[in-house]
Amino acid sequence: MKPFVHVRPDSAADAIDAVAADPDAVFLAGGTNLVDHLKLGVATPGTLVDLRGLTSTAVEDLPDGGLRIGAGVRNSDLAGDPRVRRDYPGLAMALLAGASGQLRNQATTGGNLLQRTRCAYFQDVTTPCNKRVPGQGCAARDGWTRYHAILGAAQDAAGLRHCVATHPSDMAVPMVAFDAVVQLAGPDGDRAVPLGEFHRLPGDDPSRDTVLRQGELVTAVDLPPLPVAARSTYRKVRDRASYAFALVSVAAAVAVEDGTITDARVAFGGVAHRPWRATRAEEVLRGAPATEDTYRAAADAELADATPLDTEVGGNAFKVPLLRGTLTTTLRRLAEERP
Amino acid sequence: MNADITLTVDGRERSLTVDPRTTLLDALREHLGVTSPKKGCDHGQCGSCTVLLDGRRTLICLALAVAHDGAVVVTADGLGRGDELHPVAEAFLDADAYQCGYCTPGQICSAVGVLDEAADGWPSAVTPDLAADEVVLDRHEIAERMSGNLCRCGAYAHIVDAVSAVGNGAVR
Numbered sequence: 001m002k003p004f005v006h007v008r009p010d011s012a013a014d015a016i017d018a019v020a021a022d023p024d025a026v027f028l029a030g031g032t033n034l035v036d037h038l039k040l041g042v043a044t045p046g047t048l049v050d051l052r053g054l055t056s057t058a059v060e061d062l063p064d065g066g067l068r069i070g071a072g073v074r075n076s077d078l079a080g081d082p083r084v085r086r087d088y089p090g091l092a093m094a095l096l097a098g099a100s101g102q103l104r105n106q107a108t109t110g111g112n113l114l115q116r117t118r119c120a121y122f123q124d125v126t127t128p129c130n131k132r133v134p135g136q137g138c139a140a141r142d143g144w145t146r147y148h149a150i151l152g153a154a155q156d157a158a159g160l161r162h163c164v165a166t167h168p169s170d171m172a173v174p175m176v177a178f179d180a181v182v183q184l185a186g187p188d189g190d191r192a193v194p195l196g197e198f199h200r201l202p203g204d205d206p207s208r209d210t211v212l213r214q215g216e217l218v219t220a221v222d223l224p225p226l227p228v229a230a231r232s233t234y235r236k237v238r239d240r241a242s243y244a245f246a247l248v249s250v251a252a253a254v255a256v257e258d259g260t261i262t263d264a265r266v267a268f269g270g271v272a273h274r275p276w277r278a279t280r281a282e283e284v285l286r287g288a289p290a291t292e293d294t295y296r297a298a299a300d301a302e303l304a305d306a307t308p309l310d311t312e313v314g315g316n317a318f319k320v321p322l323l324r325g326t327l328t329t330t331l332r333r334l335a336e337e338r339p
Numbered sequence: 340m341n342a343d344i345t346l347t348v349d350g351r352e353r354s355l356t357v358d359p360r361t362t363l364l365d366a367l368r369e370h371l372g373v374t375s376p377k378k379g380c381d382h383g384q385c386g387s388c389t390v391l392l393d394g395r396r397t398l399i400c401l402a403l404a405v406a407h408d409g410a411v412v413v414t415a416d417g418l419g420r421g422d423e424l425h426p427v428a429e430a431f432l433d434a435d436a437y438q439c440g441y442c443t444p445g446q447i448c449s450a451v452g453v454l455d456e457a458a459d460g461w462p463s464a465v466t467p468d469l470a471a472d473e474v475v476l477d478r479h480e481i482a483e484r485m486s487g488n489l490c491r492c493g494a495y496a497h498i499v500d501a502v503s504a505v506g507n508g509a510v511r
Contacts (some may be wrong), residue, residue, distance in 0.1 A: 005340055006359040006405045028406060035362070035401045036382050048359070050406050076395075080461040085469045096464040100487020101452060102386060105395040106402070242464065242486035 001038050008050040012185060012217060018049045020187035020215025027051050027217060029072070029111035032103050037116070041125045042132060055110060055219060059083065065225030068183075071110030071218045075171065076101070078109060088223060090174040090232030090251050094269075097236040098170035100243050110218035113172055113182065113198065116209060117165035117273075118245055120144060130162050131206040140164050145309045145316045147245060150323075152201045152272040153307060163206030164309060165273060167199055170236060172275040174251035175221060177267035178229050186216035195221070199274030206273070228253045228263045231337065235330045236269070237322060246270035248323040250330045256290045261335070266298070266327070271319060278302045281327065290335040295328040302327075344408040348373055349417025355404075363399035363407055364388045367414070375416035375444045379489070386488035389445035389452075390414045396452025398487075415444035418451060427451050427505050434501035438492035446488045450502045453484045457506070476506035 006028075009015040019025045024046035028034060037043035056070025059081050067083060078084060079095035099107065107115075121127045121139040128137035140148055141161060148164040155161050172195065180195040199210050212218075223229075232253035238244040249269035255262045264285035266278040281298035288294040303324060308317040345354045348371060355370045364381075367373040367390075376399060379387035383401040390399055391413040399412075418425035427450045430436070437443045457474040465483045466474065474480065481502045482495070490498065 001360045004359060006342065006403065008406075028403075031403060031406065032383060032398075032401050035403060038360070039382070048403075048406075052406060076456070076461065080459070082470075085462065089469050092462065092469055093464065096462060096466075100386065101456065101484055102389055102396045102398045102449065102487050103383060103401075105397055105452075242483050 002041070002044045004038070004045055005047045006050060007047060008052065009054065012051075012054045012219070015049050015051060015054055016185060016187055016215050016217050018047070019217075022047055023214060025049055029055070029108045029114075030074070030106045031111075032099075032107045033111065033115040037123075040123055042116075042123055051217075055108070055217070062222060067223045069109050069221045069223065071108060071220055073109045075099070075104040075107045075109070075112060078171075079104065086230070088174065088178060088226075088229045088232065090229065090234045090253060091171070091178070091223075093234035094170040094174045094236075094249075094251060097234060097249075109171070109221055112169055113195075113218060113221070114210065114212075115168060118147065118168045119165040120147075122165060131165060131202075134205065134207045138163060141309065142311050144313050145311055146247065146314065147270065148309060148316055149272050150306045150308045150316060150319050151268070151276055151303075152274070154201070154203055155307070161202075162204055163202035163273065165202070165206065166270050167209070167272070167274050168245050168270075169275060170234070170246065170249060170269060172199070173249055173267045173269040174232060174234055175223070176275040176277050177232075177251045177253065177265040178226050179224050181222045181224070182218055183220040183222060184212070184216050185219045186213060190219075192222075195275070196277050202273045209273075226253075226265075228255045228265060231255065231334060232265070233330060233334055235326055237326055248319055248326055250323070250326050252327070252330050252334055254285065254290075254331060254334045256335050259290055261285045261288055261290050261294070266302075268302075268323060268327075271323060278327075280304075285331070292328065292332065295331040296324070298331070299324040299327045342405045342408070344404060346371075346404075346407070346409075347411045349412070349414055357404045359403065359405045361404045363392070363402040363404045363410075363412070366404035367399070367412070373414060373416070375414040376448075377441055377444060379442065379445075384489075385442070386449060387442045387445040389448045389488065391448055391452065394455075396449050413448075415447045418447065425451070427454070427501070430501040430504045431498075434497045434504060435494075436497040436501040437490075437494050442488060442490045446485070446490065446498055449485060449488045450498075450505070453481065453502065454506060456484070476503070478503060481506065
């Protein structure tokens, strides 16, 4: 492991200054992804700025009825929070579907958003990766793509994609469906970024996962008051029954009155470079009858532009029908539930 | 730049000097000779390094020692009182819940964490009613909650028996 300096500032402001002043410095939160990357050589920072005790570990009620989740709140505490379980059950389910009990005790809310792709080639420094080393190429395009993207990966003139990695978070999928807002503090002041705009699509610069600037710190994630979220769920499809990343996942919330869908929130995990808000599916669902035809039409609308990979060692075209089936089943079950 | 840190390990205060790159797992095993937590994958995928860190089950192969100065660590070795085994360790013996034993200290620490978390009413991914205050630790729940601890010998069925036996008893 490359040597680094570990510092523990007295305040979040000092931590921000330390990272803003040094392009070779990074924040350390729960460490579950970063410490692994230090071992793998994927991350080679000169300085780790330790956030322990510097970010909020509280889930607070907001005046508008929403929740403010401190960046230091651990995944297990958030999943166990009675307000999350009651008002945003899809979020609790997503958190509980992620990682293991031990890792949920370590991982934080801010760190969960900033974890990096588990693309096997990104994590293997002996293979080319445009995300690790811009311009180097991409081993995944012709490789093992079971966990790779089918949505949102732009192609260049030659039809090649710069990056087909997926964002691995479960937590972020319902959060993006629920219009969560990321609160940031930085060297130039505070700002708030909708979670749907926080993670980037790869475009021609997959090295940047998010819109964060050097030295900017996630301080909290706000959930707006959202009555429809009380009837929400998270369905994760994976190769093992537990402790595995998603092949595809669906976070959904629907409100049905007299057989008509009056509100719908849908997002996908495991299929794109960011948690994927399925706005086209939502448009089809709102105002439509709560029927199988509607659910299928919603899935078809969202998946119309899917670009699965066809590789010699196994592509990921299976994810299109898998996601279609997962979405329609999830919507049917939600709509049939008694409110 | 090395750092001086202090840890409380299985009830004993220990001071040591570590390179910042040292994981808590290596600090325990290589610096302090505490070999109950095992190094399996060293990448947070197998659970054999599980200990109770400040009261919670944690993978210490993914924890830097310098980031946990002042922490209280309880390993499987420190769970019992004197010569008396912890009820979870006793249950592992009674249920024959291991073969080679390498993953066992991590399994036992994880099981203690599972029982505490269930007592606190935390749901899991298979809990039927997320809003329920009480958790019923049936076999399905135990398997899900223990899924972060792999056993290459495949002693899972007996591990679930062991945790069930304690879960149905009265251990807190």
